[in-house]
Amino acid sequence: MPLGTGPTPVRRLDGLVDGVDLWLKDESRFGDGAWAGNKVRKLEWILPEARRRGTRTLFTVGGIGTHWGLACALYGADHGLRTVLGLVDQPVDDHVRQQLARLEASGAELHRYRNPTRLKLAAPWLIARNLHGGRLPWYLPAGGSNAVGSLGYVETALEIAAQVQAGDLPEPATVVTAIGSGGTAAGLALGLRLAGLRTRVFGVVVNDAFALDAPVIAGLARRTAGLLTDRGAGELPRIAAEDLTTSPDWLGRTYGDPTPASVAMVEKATGLGLELEPVYTGKSLAAIADLADTLDGPVLWLNTHGPR
Numbered sequence: 001m002p003l004g005t006g007p008t009p010v011r012r013l014d015g016l017v018d019g020v021d022l023w024l025k026d027e028s029r030f031g032d033g034a035w036a037g038n039k040v041r042k043l044e045w046i047l048p049e050a051r052r053r054g055t056r057t058l059f060t061v062g063g064i065g066t067h068w069g070l071a072c073a074l075y076g077a078d079h080g081l082r083t084v085l086g087l088v089d090q091p092v093d094d095h096v097r098q099q100l101a102r103l104e105a106s107g108a109e110l111h112r113y114r115n116p117t118r119l120k121l122a123a124p125w126l127i128a129r130n131l132h133g134g135r136l137p138w139y140l141p142a143g144g145s146n147a148v149g150s151l152g153y154v155e156t157a158l159e160i161a162a163q164v165q166a167g168d169l170p171e172p173a174t175v176v177t178a179i180g181s182g183g184t185a186a187g188l189a190l191g192l193r194l195a196g197l198r199t200r201v202f203g204v205v206v207n208d209a210f211a212l213d214a215p216v217i218a219g220l221a222r223r224t225a226g227l228l229t230d231r232g233a234g235e236l237p238r239i240a241a242e243d244l245t246t247s248p249d250w251l252g253r254t255y256g257d258p259t260p261a262s263v264a265m266v267e268k269a270t271g272l273g274l275e276l277e278p279v280y281t282g283k284s285l286a287a288i289a290d291l292a293d294t295l296d297g298p299v300l301w302l303n304t305h306g307p308r
């Protein structure tokens with residue numbers, strides 16, 4: 001279901017990090033005027049699958065500032081779906097407060113919990129009480145990172161391959177993205193392999209609420225391949241943990257907490273006309289800056305932020 005417009009542009013990114021042949025794929029341009037970034041990529045696949053399943057209610061989870069939950073609520077409503085959100089407390093700043101106000105105004109049914117364990121215990125009750133017309137809600141994990149949502153980034157990888165073939169960018173040795181729930185990195189790892197590129201995913205883990213290491217991301221990539229196989233794509237390559245790199249070294253104290261390095265990168269990027277944020281994109285750029293001497297280039301960095 002086309003919601004955004006691809007391919008998103010690629011260009012060389014000079015002046016941000018010294019010592020790296022750095023390129024940008026600008027996912028912030030994958031918009032429909034209202035929204036952009038990686039949520040829209042995932043919803044393009046999740047919404048038609050919801051329709052195929054006869055889903056009436058989406059049930060998903062996130063922090064109290066979740067952009068994914070808000071995107072789900074608004075796009076879901078546009079397509080006749082109710083959204084139930086299980087929200088977990090996170091560090092509160094002005095942005096999170098505004099985001100919570102948007103969630104409250106979105107029409108979604110909100111349930112707040114102090115920590116992920118309490119949400120997990122309440123989830124069966126939340127699902128059971130939202131049985132409508134004999135149908136259970138479709139549970140979507142945080143960030144829309146199930147096999148269906150990850151297809152959005154399989155498609156992005158195929159876009160990258162086409163852009164390499166067209167001469168718009170050199171074949172990247174490394175593609176760098178933030179990992180918040182894993183669907184972006186998993187979809188890329190699978191899609192790059194399907195496209196026959198040698199590009200390796202380097203994922204900067206910015207969430208400590210659950211495990212997001214290379215075995216977990218590779219597992220999601222394999223489930224995504226399994227979904228494609230089930231839908232008729234034939235046997236696909238098997239992604240293993242060794243096929244990608246993940247690191248939590250730029251997380252800082254916890255999810256949602258900006259680090260001085262991420263704030264500095266956001267400021268520097270603002271000077272170059274990029275609108276970023278310090279929780280995902282700032283941390284992934286901080287990683288590139290610290291690894292300038294060791295990352296294999298060319299390096300393609302994904303700006304996954306979607307201002308709205």
Ligand SMILES: Cc1ncc(COP(=O)(O)O)c(C=O)c1O
Nearest residue numbers: 143180181182183184280304305
């Ligand atoms: C701006 C931004 N970048 C990157 C990510 C990470 O993507 P994923 O959740 O697929 O790991 C997210 C969401 O979690 C995000 O909001």
